[in-house]
Amino acid sequence: MEFSMPVRPQRLPRLFHHCLLRPGDVPPSQDDLKVVGAFNPGAVETPEEVVLLVRVAEAAREQRAGYVALPRWDRGANRVVLDWFTEDEVEFEDARVVIVKSTGRKRLTSVSHFAVCRSRDGRTLDAVGPIRFLPASESEEYGVEDARITPLEGRFYFTYVAVSRHGVATALASTGDFKTFERHGILFPPENKDVVLFPETIGGRYMALHRPNPAQHFSPPEMWLASSPDLLHWGGHRPFFGSTGDWDRGRVGAGTPPIRTSAGWLEIYHGNDRRPNDTGIGTYSAGALLLNLDDPSRIRAALSEMLVPEADYEREGFVPNVVFPTGVVTRGSSLLVYYGAADECCAVAEWRLPDLLSRLLETSQTPEAGRFGSASST
Amino acid sequence: MEFSMPVRPQRLPRLFHHCLLRPGDVPPSQDDLKVVGAFNPGAVETPEEVVLLVRVAEAAREQRAGYVALPRWDRGANRVVLDWFTEDEVEFEDARVVIVKSTGRKRLTSVSHFAVCRSRDGRTLDAVGPIRFLPASESEEYGVEDARITPLEGRFYFTYVAVSRHGVATALASTGDFKTFERHGILFPPENKDVVLFPETIGGRYMALHRPNPAQHFSPPEMWLASSPDLLHWGGHRPFFGSTGDWDRGRVGAGTPPIRTSAGWLEIYHGNDRRPNDTGIGTYSAGALLLNLDDPSRIRAALSEMLVPEADYEREGFVPNVVFPTGVVTRGSSLLVYYGAADECCAVAEWRLPDLLSRLLETSQTPEAGRFGSASST
Numbered sequence: 056m057e058f059s060m061p062v063r064p065q066r067l068p069r070l071f072h073h074c075l076l077r078p079g080d081v082p083p084s085q086d087d088l089k090v091v092g093a094f095n096p097g098a099v100e101t102p103e104e105v106v107l108l109v110r111v112a113e114a115a116r117e118q119r120a121g122y123v124a125l126p127r128w129d130r131g132a133n134r135v136v137l138d139w140f141t142e143d144e145v146e147f148e149d150a151r152v153v154i155v156k157s158t159g160r161k162r163l164t165s166v167s168h169f170a171v172c173r174s175r176d177g178r179t180l181d182a183v184g185p186i187r188f189l190p191a192s193e194s195e196e197y198g199v200e201d202a203r204i205t206p207l208e209g210r211f212y213f214t215y216v217a218v219s220r221h222g223v224a225t226a227l228a229s230t231g232d233f234k235t236f237e238r239h240g241i242l243f244p245p246e247n248k249d250v251v252l253f254p255e256t257i258g259g260r261y262m263a264l265h266r267p268n269p270a271q272h273f274s275p276p277e278m279w280l281a282s283s284p285d286l287l288h289w290g291g292h293r294p295f296f297g298s299t300g301d302w303d304r305g306r307v308g309a310g311t312p313p314i315r316t317s318a319g320w321l322e323i324y325h326g327n328d329r330r331p332n333d334t335g336i337g338t339y340s341a342g343a344l345l346l347n348l349d350d351p352s353r354i355r356a357a358l359s360e361m362l363v364p365e366a367d368y369e370r371e372g373f374v375p376n377v378v379f380p381t382g383v384v385t386r387g388s389s390l391l392v393y394y395g396a397a398d399e400c401c402a403v404a405e406w407r408l409p410d411l412l413s414r415l416l417e418t419s420q421t422p423e424a425g426r427f428g429s430a431s432s433t
Numbered sequence: 434m435e436f437s438m439p440v441r442p443q444r445l446p447r448l449f450h451h452c453l454l455r456p457g458d459v460p461p462s463q464d465d466l467k468v469v470g471a472f473n474p475g476a477v478e479t480p481e482e483v484v485l486l487v488r489v490a491e492a493a494r495e496q497r498a499g500y501v502a503l504p505r506w507d508r509g510a511n512r513v514v515l516d517w518f519t520e521d522e523v524e525f526e527d528a529r530v531v532i533v534k535s536t537g538r539k540r541l542t543s544v545s546h547f548a549v550c551r552s553r554d555g556r557t558l559d560a561v562g563p564i565r566f567l568p569a570s571e572s573e574e575y576g577v578e579d580a581r582i583t584p585l586e587g588r589f590y591f592t593y594v595a596v597s598r599h600g601v602a603t604a605l606a607s608t609g610d611f612k613t614f615e616r617h618g619i620l621f622p623p624e625n626k627d628v629v630l631f632p633e634t635i636g637g638r639y640m641a642l643h644r645p646n647p648a649q650h651f652s653p654p655e656m657w658l659a660s661s662p663d664l665l666h667w668g669g670h671r672p673f674f675g676s677t678g679d680w681d682r683g684r685v686g687a688g689t690p691p692i693r694t695s696a697g698w699l700e701i702y703h704g705n706d707r708r709p710n711d712t713g714i715g716t717y718s719a720g721a722l723l724l725n726l727d728d729p730s731r732i733r734a735a736l737s738e739m740l741v742p743e744a745d746y747e748r749e750g751f752v753p754n755v756v757f758p759t760g761v762v763t764r765g766s767s768l769l770v771y772y773g774a775a776d777e778c779c780a781v782a783e784w785r786l787p788d789l790l791s792r793l794l795e796t797s798q799t800p801e802a803g804r805f806g807s808a809s810s811t
Contacts, residue, residue, distance in 0.1 A: 152649075159709030161651045194672070197651070221655060221672040222647045241670040244625075244657050246647030268648040269600045269624030271530075273539045273575070277599060279622050283666055290666035292619040294572070294599040331537030 067361060067414050070389075071405040074368045075180050078399060081111050081170055084187055085135055088113035088126065091165055092373055094395030096172070097202030097213055098382025104181070105384050106233050107172040107393060108188065108202035108213060109401055112165040123153065126166040127197060128190035135166050135190075149336060150373060151398075163218065166190065167198035171233045177384055177391050178403060188236055194219045194226070203381055205252040205312040207261075212286065214250040214263075217241065225250040225265065227286065242289055243267075249278070249308030252286075253320065253351065261286050262351060264295060264309040264322070272331075276306050278324065280352055295352060298326070302340050302360050305329030310341055310380035311392065318412045319355050320346040323362075323380045323392055338364060338376040341394070345415045356415040362392065362404060372397025444738055445792050448767075449783040452746045453558050456777060459489050459548055462565055463513055466491035466504065469543055470751055472773030474550070475580030475591055476760025482559070483762050484611050485550040485771060486566065486580035486591060487779055490543040501531065504544040505575060506568035513544050513568075527714060528751060529776075541596065544568065545576035549611045555762055555769045556781060566606070566614055572597045573604075581759055583630040583690040585639075590664065592628040592641075595619065603628040603643065605664065620667055621645075627656070627686030630664075631698065631729065639664050640729060642673060642687040642700070650709070654684050656702065658730055673730060676704070680718050680738050683707030688719055688758035689770065696790045697733050698724040701740075701758045701770055716742060716754040719772070723793045734793040740770065740782060750775025 078090040092112035099106055115124030115137050122139050129136040145153040145162075153162055169188040174180050190199055197218035204213040210229050217226045222245025230236045242263075243250055249266040256262075260282040268276050275298060282291035298304045303326020313320040322344040329337030341362040347353035364376045374397055382393035390408040395401065456468040470490035477484055493502030493515050500517050507514040523531040523540075531540055547566040552558050568577055575596035582591040588607050595604045600623025608614045620641075621628055627644040634640075638660040646654050653676060660669035676682045681704020691698040700722040707715030719740040725731035742754045752775055760771035768786040773779065 159650065160653075161649055218651065220652050222645065222651050223649060224670070240668070242668065243622075244643070244659075244670040245645045245651075246624075246649060247622075265622070267600065267623045270646040270648050271539055271601060271624060272537065273596065273600045273623075274598050275538075281622075283668075284662065285666075288661055288663075288666035288668035290618070290620065290661075292602070292622040 067358070067406060067411060069362070069404040069406060071178065072366060072402060073178060074366070074396065074400050074402050075107075075174075075393075076109060076172065076183065076401040077368075078112075081109070081183055083113055083116075084111070084168060084189065085113070087116055087137070088135060089116040092167075092399050093170070094397075094399055094401055095201045095379055095381045096393045096395070096401045097169075097204040098384055098391075098393040099204040099206055099211055100177075100384045100386075103175070105174045105177045105391075106204075106211075107174065107180075107382065107401065108169040108204060108233075109172050109183075110167050110200055110202070110395070111170045111187075112167045112198075114165040123164070125153065125162045125164065127162075128166060128195060130193060130196075138162075160220070163197045165198070167200045169199060169202050169215070172401075177386060178405070186234055188228070191238070194221060194224065194241060196220065199226075201248070201381060203251045203309075203312050205254050207252065207254060207286075212252055214242065214252060216248050222246055223248060223268070239287060242287070246270075249310070249325075251309040251312040251322070253313050254315065257349065257351065260284060260291070263289065264313075266308040275304070276308065278307055278309055293352065296324075296344065296354065299342075299357060300359055302326050302328050302338075302363075303342065305331075305333075305337050310394075311383035313346065313351070314383055314385065315348065316345075316408065316412060318345055318416060319348055320344075320351050321383075321412075322346060323383060325379055336374055336377075339379055340364070341378055341380045341392075343411065343415060345412070358411075358415050361411075362394070364397075366396070366402070368400050368402065369396040372399035374398035378402075444741070445736070445784060445789060447740070447782040447784060449556065450744060450780060451556055452744070452774065452778050452780050453485075453552075453771075454487060454550065454561065454779040455746075456490075459487070459561055461491055461494075462489070462546060462567065463491070465494055465515070466513060467494040470545070470777050471548070472776055472779055473579045473757055473759045474771045474773070474779045475547075475582040476762055476769075476771040477582040477584055477589055478555075478762045478764075481553070483552045483555045483769075484582075484589075485552065485558075485760065485779070486547040486582060486611075487550050487561075488545050488578055488580065488773070489548050489565075490545045490576075492543040501542070503531065503540045503542065505540075506544060506573060508571060508574075516540075538598070541575050543576070545578045547577060547580050547593070550779075555764055556783075564612055569616070572599060572602065572619060574598065577604075579626070579759060581629045581687075581690050583632050585630065585632060585664075590630055592620065592630060594626050600624055601626060601646070617665060620665070627688070627703075629687040629690040629700070631691050632693065635727065635729065638662060638669070641667065642691070644686040653682070654686065656685055656687055671730065674702075674722065674732065677720075677735060678737055680704050680706050680716075680741075681720065683709075683711075683715050688772075689761035691724065691729070692761055692763065693726065694723075694786065694790060696723055696794060697726055698729050699761075699790075700724060701761060703757055714752055714755075717757055718742065719756055719758045719770075721789065721793060723790070736789075736793050739784075739789075740772070742775075744774070744780070746778050746780065747774045750777035752776035756780075
């Protein structure tokens, strides 16, 4: 293992953590597919339970020597079909991504959908499925990924990544019961991921964090803030937060949807430590931000490396050394953070919310390196 | 010269073309800068004249042996300052772009603003400046580029590219008189260019074409369509049009703002013929699209290579073999297209509008390769 544990003065130990779900726990959506990942779960509390929208990544069950199967949702068939390429026809970028040599375009080795899972205590799962949210259009043909759920005005809205021949975009859907779903289309065109909605309007506007991924690197990917009159049309785009240190020098993106606390909006975000010319994917850890309640562009405090890969299921797996928070629930003074581990499993970790807020307010200065509060006016 | 003229059956000869403006015709905005480009002009007809917003690219006037000067608008100074690097500290990507080795981030070798130019006959310039639209915020610190002007509700709106340490975004500004300007902020976050506004609302919505440039190449860059209730917040994003042939296999993007004609919305767009692994920038040519007036996602006809680099000032210059349309005006039956030539000069070319529309309707099938009309529903 390349991973070693440096001294991390800002860390606040987890009180509890647990691997909730592994790929083998989820039945595939089709007979010809196998589940290779069950990770990056959106999470929300309903009156009865915690509901998770787990990303289920599936690949071809059949293996043919000398061939690579690339799955794709097909409009005509309204199901996932397999495109078989010879090994010579594709080039592996990493375990997830290949380049089709004839076109120079990328494809994924798996295709993802969401399975609705339920937990009464928030710490162990009671039910996996059977409800699924499956790809349903050309803009989702390479899969739907990484749901983030926000309760808004009596309904559950979730953003998700829609991957297709048109790129990696973020779309919106909603549900009242996690049985039937309504799609609202693409909110942020390619390439944009890690979109989280605030659970209330602020100054009469819906608010979101998003993370553009530009082709040209004038900056490393940064989080941006945007606002909307109606959840469907977005503007007021401004740079919000970038790297603060080595642990997030390669990439930052929103993790969990912001939640209201007495000290401000709490946002748990991910950072990646990959250097520009490093090979490999690097380590994904998580930090926390505390934002002004009336103006979330004002960052009150930041905590680096709140959650780093430590458990076996975080340090080993489909992509080693990844913790990737995508959901958060509070229960009394407990903060439960749901996250993907090693791009393979779902896990939950617990902190005392008052301890986390104290640590944020005690140890953090407003992080000048990461914020662009004064830089955003045009 | 690498350029050679293939047979182009769809071409419709220009009736007139003329180089309007060269860098030497424009006084620099500061004593320590020299003008290296006067190109990619936005254009609009007012009751008196045609007004152009010409992109003026400026670089350091001083040359120091062994050093490279990178210009940047500075908030404190409220002017362009020069950052000097040793030649060892930067790597040239092309004549316009360097990578600063210490950070891995890009910078530009020139910084652009707009000069207001005027023409009574639309074919020759009467005045260059003195009004300028200069960078004015951190999101514009590496320059403002490629204005596209649309008259809307009695005011002139123009989109423009804002380049900064936060990436390449598209912003909006407006004016009533081309003397004072109002900024409306960033409409499309990084990386997005080639944004044109339709001159009317359609079904109660403002409409735009835009061109995301994703980091991951699941597709080559494509034009997308979006809509807005207020010009500031944008949604309804859907893929609109992609490559149709060799001439635009590398890149397509909107060129001139769409104009209403009897046969539909006329959009003149650019295409680039660079293959994925080619070195160099490739050739930029222009084609035309005719869109349904009530539903511009429906493409009636397409014409490839309406305008290709032929004149000396199109084939030789700062970036050889570039024609890049950014403005259009009709006068009687004349269609005047304003464009950047070789990333260096402004030029105008003329066609008879009825001939162009006839050619579009006669020779074009609806281009299946390039359209995504039925693919956009989510």
